[in-house]
Amino acid sequence: MLVDLYYAPYPGQRFAGEAETISPVRVLNPKSALATLAAGTRSFLAQWGVEAQLRIIDTQVDEDEPVLYKSFDYGPRVIECLRYGGVFERYDTTLREADIIGISNNFTNSAGSVADFAKHAKAVNPKALVVGGGMDATARPEWYLDNGFDVIVQLDGEYLFAKVIEAVAKGQPLTQAAFCREYNGGYIVFGGPSLKMDELEPMALDLVTNYQDYNDTGEGTPPQNVATPFICFESSRGCYRTCSFCATPMRGKYRHMSPEAVEKHFAYFREMGIRNILFQEDNILSRLQRSGRGTMLHRSGREEVFEIFRMAREYGFSWEFANGLEFGKFLDLGQPDLELMEHLFWSDRSGDIWRGCYRVQIPLEFLGDDPTSKFNKLRGFEEELEILDAMLDFGVTYQTFNVLIGHDGDDRPAIDHYLRRSLQLREALLDRDSRVVPYFNVYNRTLLPGTADFRNKHERLEFDIEENPEVISVYLSPMSSDHLSYYDLLDERLRMMRELNGDLIDQYDGIHRKPLIETSG
Incomplete structure (x- = not known):
């Protein structure tokens, strides 16, 4: 059995005509999800006497030119969606070799890139079982099964993914190996035992090529x-x-x-x-x-x-x-x-x-x-x-502050109040110690699938996230408040970021910082 675990290319969105992305592109941030999954999975397989070779392949670190894969309207502007990392065809040899192809995704705004990679994997190797996991896949398993995947493993994957591998290795129906729900010809696997943290194996860094290079x-x-x-x-x-x-x-x-x-x-x-x-x-x-x-x-x-x-x-x-x-x-x-x-x-x-x-x-x-x-x-x-x-x-002295805007009642006076409070905090810290480096992550409120907010307020979304999941990002506003449009709220976030952080934006995030609306502060 050969089991390949992939990080699909990294998503980035930019306004048409702009160079900088709207959210940071962090391809060299250390990634623990697959190394942790691989360590736990291989431990269970060893206990069960199942022989399988696992590989971890991070497509995000390969430096091909970004690929523009779609665009959509956002207010009066157009957002272009790009994939950063290796082009899909770079991985065709390893994709053809695998019996099982696992792809991890925690973030809704990555879903488009992840689904496209799953579809490519299936086209290159139709015999392989394409398995997805992660928080967004857990919250929206049906969407992933509609978009290139054969199986979705929900929540903690160490035990359940190992059961999927065991079933394939032994030629057993998946329904005999784990609790499953069938959907559209695929399976949603759930209900594994609660993982005891003391039994969690150290992550499988031996499977991560050049992990020493992850420096973000x-x-x-x-x-x-x-x-x-x-x-x-x-x-x-x-x-x-x-x-x-x-x-x-x-x-x-x-x-x-x-x-x-x-x-x-x-x-x-x-x-x-x-x-x-x-x-x-x-x-x-x-x-x-x-x-x-x-x-x-x-x-x-x-x-x-x-x-x-x-x-x-x-x-x-x-x-x-x-x-x-x-x-x-x-x-x-x-x-x-x-x-x-x-x-x-x-x-x-x-x-x-x-x-x-x-x-x-x-x-x-x-x-x-x-x-x-x-x-x-x-x-x-x-x-x-x-x-x-x-x-x-x-x-x-290095302090990063997360501030949310776009609450239901937010209007411009409310956001001005948040800005004054943030400036007061920054000045108080700098008065106390001039070496302080305060940085403010100003985030637009979003509705993450699987949250109480999403369950209770998803009808407020201005976008169909099945068509454009990229909009579910704290760097974009996907919905309006009672007083400001989603486009106004993004402009307010940019205004706060510029006033609070100035040139530090380039050092910390390197993202779009221009005002959207000419009359903005």
Whole structure:
């Protein structure tokens, strides 16, 4: 059995006549999805006595000319959709060799590129089973089965994908190997056992060609003495929060590794030469979650967090929190939790290589007057400033802030208010420490399939996402607020980005920054 796992070419959208893309194109951001899947899958196959060779092929790192594959109208403009990476034909030899072709996709705006690659794979090798997985495939399996795929594996894929491989290897019907639902001649595979995080094998970096070359953190350029290679890592899955815009609740209840299991991964990373960790899990601080009565849900959770970052320090890693932190937890004790901050934000810059934390991404998300009414994990603005001020004492001078606009009631005065709050925060930090590099990711509210927002408000979408899934991106607005059109909201996002970040946009994202509407601020 030969099983090939692919990342399809990277999607990028631009306005016709413009050079820069609307969203960042990050082909060298370390990718953990397939290396994690391969490690777990091969462990199950070994237990079951199934022989299979797995390969990971990242088409995104190959430097062919971008391919324009479609365009669609967006307000008075036209958006062109491109694929970045290798042209499909480059992979025809490996596609013909495979018995199973797996393609991962987490993001709706990648769906067009992914589906086109699946169709090409099927045309080149009609006998191969084309299998899809990832968060968007989990949320919209029927769309993928209508667009080139034979099988969709939902949610955690390690066990269920291994069952698919086992069925093919033994010539068994898939329906005998796993719970399935048939659709349009294909199968949706679901219902595998909940994965125990302590049993998760270290990712199969031996299958990743030139992983040392992945040097994009997913944010701006890191400090010069942050050393490569980089790796994305999650020590937990799920989250106690159920934010309406987030797809994480689909992943099930919160599960996390013990410090002993985390050390197994850290030791493997060092063995493979990894120097920098991008913590990408949804909420590492969920270990500190409290019940409604204020008691800790995990008695040893606080000490476990301390132990994990003591180990990260001892192994000599640098790190950033690439998917944000629920930083309101730093005030759970009534004042800034300096002990917790010391463990997460410790750094040593005395040598040639930065050790410890160098950047934190912080989900401000809503900068209205009552943020907890929108998302109960948030804190009031003055409390946020108190936490951020305390963080500076630990040398966290690279701070990235996520701000959402396009809430139902947003109008221009509301967005002006968000801008003033962001400017106030930026100036307060710079007054405190002139070395601070604050960067604001201003995102348009979108409706991700699988979220509560999508279930409750999908009729507000201005686009048919089955035809144009590329519009489901935080860099584009796919819907209007009660007062502003989707096109106005994109222009407001660009206005905020320009005023808050200036030339840092080129360093961090390198994306379109021109106003859409001549009369805009």
